Amino acid sequence: MTENDLLYTLALQHIPNIGDIIAKRLINHCGSAEGVLKEKKQNLAKIGGIGSVILRDLYNTEHLKEAEKEIEFIKSNNIKVSYFEENDYPNKLKHCIDAPILLFQVGNINLKQQHIISIVGTRKITTIGIAFCEALVENLTPYNPVIISGFAYGTDITAHKAAIKNNLQTIACLAHGLNTIYPHVHKKYMLDVEKNGGFFTDFWSTDNFDRNNFLKRNRIIAGLSEATIVIESAEKGGSLVTADIANSYDREVFAVPGRITDAQSVGCNNLIKHQKAHMLTTPLDVPYILNWKLENDKKPLVQKQLFVELDxxxxxxxxxxxxxxxxxxxxxxxxxxxxxxxxxxxxxxxxxxxxxxxxxxxxxxxx
Structure with missing residues (x-):
């Protein structure tokens, strides 16, 4: 997109009460973000679902000024911007109604003709969960999947590190702008992630850090992927939200079962019990359910089930x-x-x- 298109799209994105669903509806009606901001208010009011609250702040010129500042940040940090109607926008994400109109990225991301899975779970991952996650990624390596996660403590960073170890592309979806990193202790992994994939976010550099951002971020994790895998989860948690979003997008969900007495297995066991996820007990469950095929010159690894019990x-x-x-x-x-x-x-x-x-x-x- 041109810089002028980016300017008006950023301005539209900056307007309160206009989320991605409404923004897309306005753009589809007017042809472009610039067309929206230059359209008469009475004409926009005729669009279904567009009321006075949404239109109240639409013509405030401060949004364009803030958009200009964000463009300077984007240009000075070599950030790539993907627009939801262009070819370089992630294909699977295009099919999600609430996907961001703009996606900001850094790194070496390539999602063309790739198997893409997201791996999520508790931040308080157990040693068994870590071992399972590492073994899962290692054993899926012949299929060359892209590993998506949220760069948080616990399961997220375990998945990213396992992908890097096995030379797989990994993408971290952030709940903040690209001007910072959270948690700060994970800053040491940034270069490896950028080298082996990169970072996605739809947040600006000026957006406030807020816990609700993590829930909003989860739609991107689920939307990018053909399947979401939950390694461990307590009865409540962000990974279960991601699983619910993936189900709403009609994507596959997997959950690793655990003992009924383990607090960090309650969420996964409930997903399986309520038929919201496939039970995942061995790495080959993933390519089998997703119907992945290996290239002719590659052979599947001979798999044993993980953590089997022997008498x-x-x-x-x-x-x-x-x-x-x-x-x-x-x-x-x-x-x-x-x-x-x-x-x-x-x-x-x-x-x-x-x-x-x-x-x-x-x-x-x-x-």
């Missing part, structure tokens, strides 16, 4: 195979001091759980 007999066999690498059924039975029928049954259960695999010659080995 006493299975643990004995597993530990023995881990030490001996691979072994025959009869030898396993002898060395583990177990009857063959019990070893055979346990090996089958362990194979179904994805922790061992059979080999030619009636051998078995740990995956």
């Amino acid at each position: 006493t007999t299975e643990k004995t066999i597993y530990n023995y195979l881990k030490e001996t690498e691979k072994q025959e059924l009869d030898v396993i039975a002898i060395n583990c001091n177990l009857p063959i029928f019990k070893v055979s049954s346990s090996l089958l259960n362990m194979e179904l759980k994805g922790v061992i695999r059979p080999l030619p010659g009636k051998l078995f080995e740990v995956i």
Whole structure:
């Protein structure tokens, strides 16, 4: 878009009581943001849903002055601006009714023909949650997904770091302008994120820092992605809001189940219980549900379920195979001091759980 188009679109965005839905309706009626601000008030009042409260502050010239200042900030910081009607605007986000009319970005973002998922969850992520998140990202690497999150404490930064570690593109959606970073302690990750993806926001450099911004930001996280994955969540939390938004956009939602006694699993368990999310127990659940295909020169990783529970007999066999690498059924039975029928049954259960695999010659080995 031209600088003049940007000026008027920023001015329209700056007007109180005009959100993205109303702004799009006005632009569609008048042809452009400039057309909106130059249209007669009586003509705009005829548009459905446009009342006196919305029009009250429309013609205040202060909005154009503030827009000029923001343009200077944009230009001096090499910020790219995407307009909702242009080709460089994220395609999946275009289909969301409340997506921002302008999206500001820095970094090396490329969303063309990419698998895109968002990973969200509690800021008080457990060690089990961290391990699951890291294993999930690592095992999805052959599919080359873009990892979206919110750059916050806990699950968000775990997802970003896992993406960077596996050379995947990652995008942080911010709840503030690009003139600052929150939390400040995550500033050390900024260069890596920009190198491997970048930052998105629809907030200005002059916007006040507000907790409600995080909830507004969540629509971008959900809208950019074909699926939202909730790693851990308490009974209430921002990640559940993101999941609800994703459902409203008719996107897939996954949730990692946990023990009913774990406070940080209540939210995920409820999503699954109320059929608002697919139960996620192994990384391959994601490409299976989303129907992802691998390129011809890539092979899927052989996956075992994450955090499976083994009974006493299975643990004995597993530990023995881990030490001996691979072994025959009869030898396993002898060395583990177990009857063959019990070893055979346990090996089958362990194979179904994805922790061992059979080999030619009636051998078995740990995956």
